[in-house]
Amino acid sequence: MTEQEDRYSRQVLFAPIGDEGQSKLANGAVCIVGMGALGTVLASHMVRAGVGRVRLIDRDYVESSNLQRQMLYDEDDAAQSLPKVVASENKLKKINSDVTLEKVFADVTPGNAESLLKGMDLVLDGTDNFQTRFLLNDACYSAGIPFIYGGAVGSRGMSAVFVPGSTPCLRCLIPSADSGGETCDTVGVISPVVDIVASYQSVEALKWLVGDRESRRETLLSFDVWNNRLHELKPVPAKPDCPCCGLKTYPALRREEETLLSLCGRESIQIAGHAPFDLAIWAEKLAPATRTVKANPYLIRAELAEGGRLVLFEDGRVLVQGTDDPVRARSLYARYIGN
Amino acid sequence: MAELTINGSRKELDADTLADVVELLGLGGRPVVAEVNGEVVASEKWAETQVESGMKIELVHFVGGG
Numbered sequence: 328m329t330e331q332e333d334r335y336s337r338q339v340l341f342a343p344i345g346d347e348g349q350s351k352l353a354n355g356a357v358c359i360v361g362m363g364a365l366g367t368v369l370a371s372h373m374v375r376a377g378v379g380r381v382r383l384i385d386r387d388y389v390e391s392s393n394l395q396r397q398m399l400y401d402e403d404d405a406a407q408s409l410p411k412v413v414a415s416e417n418k419l420k421k422i423n424s425d426v427t428l429e430k431v432f433a434d435v436t437p438g439n440a441e442s443l444l445k446g447m448d449l450v451l452d453g454t455d456n457f458q459t460r461f462l463l464n465d466a467c468y469s470a471g472i473p474f475i476y477g478g479a480v481g482s483r484g485m486s487a488v489f490v491p492g493s494t495p496c497l498r499c500l501i502p503s504a505d506s507g508g509e510t511c512d513t514v515g516v517i518s519p520v521v522d523i524v525a526s527y528q529s530v531e532a533l534k535w536l537v538g539d540r541e542s543r544r545e546t547l548l549s550f551d552v553w554n555n556r557l558h559e560l561k562p563v564p565a566k567p568d569c570p571c572c573g574l575k576t577y578p579a580l581r582r583e584e585e586t587l588l589s590l591c592g593r594e595s596i597q598i599a600g601h602a603p604f605d606l607a608i609w610a611e612k613l614a615p616a617t618r619t620v621k622a623n624p625y626l627i628r629a630e631l632a633e634g635g636r637l638v639l640f641e642d643g644r645v646l647v648q649g650t651d652d653p654v655r656a657r658s659l660y661a662r663y664i665g666n
Numbered sequence: 667m668a669e670l671t672i673n674g675s676r677k678e679l680d681a682d683t684l685a686d687v688v689e690l691l692g693l694g695g696r697p698v699v700a701e702v703n704g705e706v707v708a709s710e711k712w713a714e715t716q717v718e719s720g721m722k723i724e725l726v727h728f729v730g731g732g
Contacts, residue, residue: 364732453732455732457697457728478728478732479729479732480729480730480731481729501699510731521732547726558673560706560724561705563699566708
C-alpha cells in the first residue's frame, strides 16, 4: 500500500466514498470564506479528506481571543499577528501536502466576489455576519455554485445546503440581514457548537463532492447543545419573488457603492477604500504618533499614543480598534491616514 | 391567554396571532423562520395566522456568528 493509499484508507473503506469518491475528492475545488472558528474546522476536514484544491479567504489576523475556538491557531500566531490565511496555510500544508492551498488575504466585496468564487465546486460558509452571507448567497446562485451555510452563537448552531436550481436560497428563508445584535462578540460562543456546525457542513461538502445527491440533507438543521434541543425545519418552497433565486437580480452583487465602513467585531471598525499601503513607509510615518508599532510582512499594528489602535493591511484596508463609534473611527482615520 | 409549546417549552402568552408571539418573545424584525404544528408559515402571513392553545410553534432564529 502506498503512503497515499494508506492515508485515505479508512475513508475509502467507507462504502459511500470508496475509491471512486476519493478520486472525485482529489479533483474537487472548495472555497472557504472566513477562517474563524467555522472556517478552521471546515479547512481541517477538507484538507485531511484530500480535497484537491482548497481556497481560503479571510481579511483578519490572529488574536489571543481567537484561540479558545479557532482550532488551527496557536499562541505564536497571535503573538505575531499573522493573517489567519497565512497561519492556516502553515498548519494545513503540514497536515496534507498534496492539497493545493490558495490563500486570499482580503475582504469579499460585491466587486470581487464573483472572481474569488470562480472555478469552485462548492462554497463553504465560515463568515461571521449576514451581510457577507447574502453576498455569497447571491454570488453562488448567480454562478450556479452550491453554498453550505453554517452559523453559531452562544450554544446555538444552524446549517443548511443551498443548491442553485434545486433548493430555495438563504434569502427565501430570511429576507433581512439583521442579526438582531446577537453575535459572538456580544453574547459569546462556546467552542463545541462551532465544531459541530462546521462538521455538519463538512459532511454535506463530502456528499456533494463525491456526487451522492440522494444523501443530501434537505432540512435546515438547528440545535442548542447547552439546552439539549435539536430541530429540523422541513424544506420551504422557493419564493417566486425572491430577488436572488426568483427574479435573479442578485442585489448584493449589484450594489453600486461598496460598503466602505463595516463593523468587524467588538470595538473594531474596518474602513476600506485606500490604495494599497507600502507597509515599510507607513510604519515610519506612524511611528511619531504611536506608542508601539508592530509589523509583519502583511500588516502594521500601531498603538496610538492617544488610545486606540490602527491596523493597516497591505491591500489598503484599515481596522480602527478600541472604539465602536463610527464617527470616532472616521476621525482617527482622517487624522492618521488621511482622507 | 393562549397556552402554547414554543421551541419545546410550554408558555402562556397574551397573543392572538403568530405576529404577536414573535413580538412578545422579542424576535420582531429578527431573521426568524416560524413553524406552526410542523408547517412553515411565511412571515407575510404571521399577522393573519391565529394562534390557539395547544399549538406547537417552533421559532428558528438564524444565527450569524462563525
